[in-house]
Amino acid sequence: MKVLITGGVGFLGLHLAHYYNKQNHQVSLLDIADFNPKEFEDVFSFHQTDVRDKEGLDQVIKGQDLVIHAAAALPLWTKRDILTTNIDGTRNVLSSSLKHNVQRVIFISSTAVYGVPEKHPIDENDPLIGVGPYGESKIEAEKICQDHIHKGINITIIRPKTFIGTRRLGVFEILFDWIKDGKKIPVIGNGKNRYQLLDVDDLVEAIYLFGKKNHKKYNDTFNIGAKEFATVKQDLHKLCEHAGSGASVLATPAGPVKAALALFDYLGISPLYKWVYDTADKDSFVSTEKIEKTLNWSPKYSNQAALIKAYSWYLDNYESVKATNSGVTHTTGWKQGILKLVKKVL
Incomplete structure (x- = not known):
């Protein structure tokens, strides 16, 4: 084909x-x-x-x-x-x-x-x-x-949903950099909201299954995300625990932090855009029932497994990642801007 x-x-x-x-x-x-x-x-x-x-x-x-x-x-x-x-x-x-x-x-x-x-x-x-x-x-x-x-x-x-995996950088490169260096990882709000991710390997497999046959039932719309996910705080805590670097999750007051990030965004000194910081403290998860039933298939990776896999790739390829020019895509590191100063404080 x-x-x-x-x-x-x-x-x-x-x-x-x-x-x-x-x-x-x-x-x-x-x-x-x-x-x-x-x-x-x-x-x-x-x-x-x-x-x-x-x-x-x-x-x-x-x-x-x-x-x-x-x-x-x-x-x-x-x-x-x-x-x-x-x-x-x-x-x-x-x-x-x-x-x-x-x-x-x-x-x-x-x-x-x-x-x-x-x-x-x-x-x-x-x-x-x-x-x-x-x-x-x-x-x-x-x-x-x-x-x-x-x-x-x-x-x-x-x-x-937001998908991650090997070679995924962007905002996740900032997260992984802070964890590697044993920093406190601030979350907007108390971190008790549930934010579903998706491993890119699960997404690729689903796409492949849809492309294999020309069933008319595939002419439809389908959500896809991890089947297993916890709260933001729990998922990040598990990643920090796996890293063993001393990094930890830090809850922050949502209102003041969002206001500060909005100002930094307006001034052009932060890589975090409105969608990221406005939704970071909200629940965000989809039903995967339709895609599972249609394909007779289920996502394999949980949020935590996907994060750990992506972070492990980041560590294994750290030198080449840091040698790559920054940009605005998911396969390049983003300039941390004002967040670099925040990192020094935490």
């Missing part, structure tokens, strides 16, 4: 590429980012193309059997880039896939489409109230998916 992964050089994209390659599929990657094929044994076809480039995209999609649309502009990007990439880019991918008779498209959406609901667990029929350009753009992209399903193309929409 010929498989195209948009956003193929990203965190999820590379995990997907390796998984499909091991299953002996012909894998093509499409991304605007640079790609070093030598690092990955030169087994993938790479196309440095923007999903907003209709003609370039059309040439790459022609002849593909399965398209996994994982390309997305992240919340740290400009509003214009978020909207054009996530909305226009998705429309381009689906239009070209329909034109070239792609067997199935799997669209990677986000649980950000739900906003900050009071009801938990969240199920797929709950209201969509996206917060900010990113959440709003994912809602619009899902509407485009539904329109194209009616036009006759097979599309699966997946809404994953």
